[in-house]
Amino acid sequence: MGLIGEVLLLPFAPVRGSAWVIRQVLSEAERRYYDPAAVRAELAALEEQLTAGEIDEEEFDRREDELLDRLETGLARAPRDE
Template sequence: MGLISEVLLLPLAPARGGAWAIRQVLHEAERIYYDPATVRAELAQLEERLEAGEISEEEFDRQEDELLDRLEIGMHGGAGTGEGTAR
């Protein structure tokens, strides 16, 4: 962009900076959400809840399927690309 464009768009700089910060936070949240280590830990906790009788077998199966989907996305590099935000 030219100097004149930059001067004219200067009042919008805080909004552009805020949008950048939001994108960075979203990217980091997706990275953590799809991190294989995080998903494996959640799977272990889910199994403990089943063994303790806190959840039913059906609820376990439903949550396990969701976690396995997240694990697959995380293992195949879909995390942080926006693939996880459409769910």
């Protein structure tokens, strides 16, 4: 883009910058949400809640299925070491 294009688009710079920040925040949130280590920690905490009697089997099964789906997605998204 030439100098004239940059000058004409200058008023939109804050919007472009905000959009970049939003993309970065969303990317980091997704990375943390699907992080296999975090999901495994949540699974361990869920099992402790079941063992302590804080939740019943039905709640455990429902939440475990959600966490296993997240884990599967996280492992599929992870870059492969070659």
